[in-house]
């Protein structure tokens with residue numbers, strides 16, 4: 001079993017494991033990133049799957065080290081490996097460089113953001129048995145980054161919706177539903193107001209839905225969907241959303257199952273994937289050994305599935321369930337007293 005001192009993030013360019021099988025770009029990121037990604041690496045290594053971790057810097061850490069939030073070597077590594085395990089990156093509000101998360105997802109054409117959001121026994125929340133899968137379009141919408149000042153005091157942000165990207169994300173959702181025995185897909189929209197853009201998104205979702213008669217298809221306006229989610233989340237199965245609604249609604253759903261510390265995520269494209277928790281850099285608890293490593297470790301389990309190690313991915317999920325259920329070694333956000341390192345050690349022990 002790796003000892004805690006062994007799972008500090010390795011120095012730039014260093015290899016994590018001997019006996020290399022698969023190269024994966026490792027981006028510890030900013031804030032709590034190095035703590036939770038260090039935990040995820042330790043758990044993956046403890047499964048016995050050998051990975052050649054290629055440590056790279058991005059965001060504020062990239063600026064500090066190389067003077068760029070997206071250094072050339074990061075992009076080269078991502079293009080070579082096609083797979084990354086990534087911590088959160090800091091993005092300044094209302095100023096500074098554009099989000100590197102958005103940039104990386106677009107650069108690698110990782111068009112589908114998948115966020116499985118489930119209740120865990122042992123984690124006290126208002127609802128039990130929440131089991132939602134959120135599919136968020138990752139490449140367009142108001143995240144197009146097209147903003148300009150028309151005149152002093154007047155700005156425009158451009159919402160871009162294309163039929164191609166809308167069909168592609170709808171197909172991803174229905175394919176996922178079919179492969180994973182899900183029952184329904186609900187497209188979330190505001191087409192009563194944005195008749196053209198959200199209207200096109202819906203039109204594409206409806207057309208794709210027709211090809212999947214075995215999966216029920218529903219539609220709901222985003223505000224009503226938020227209300228319904230907080231009253232009865234079991235009314236939904238899979239949610240299909242544009243970029244901005246997907247971002248907001250997935251944080252709302254995280255709140256239904258115990259918070260941002262427990263919800264994993266993955267960004268998929270046709271030729272690669274980046275695995276990262278839903279949460280951000282959590283500056284209020286960064287560097288204090290308080291962050292919940294669950295979301296990062298579950299994201300690493302999604303990576304193990306993607307790399308062809310479903311058995312090990314299942315073992316990781318089982319170990320997390322055991323630790324959460326016992327409730328003895330959980331972090332402060334879940335009502336416990338354990339540190340990030342304590343909880344990681346307990347998860348490795350449960351493996």
Ligand code: NAD
Nearest residue numbers: 088089090091101260261279280281282284285291292333
């Ligand atoms: P946040 O997710 O960092 O934090 C929101 C709240 O959740 C905080 O109270 C935090 O302590 C808590 N939290 C988050 N992760 C936790 C964990 N693992 N364990 C326990 N508690 C946890 O959101 P924010 O404060 O709005 O954003 C902070 C920074 O992160 C911003 O710069 C933002 O741009 C960035 N961000 C990055 C990503 C990403 O890289 N994918 C995602 C979201 C936000």
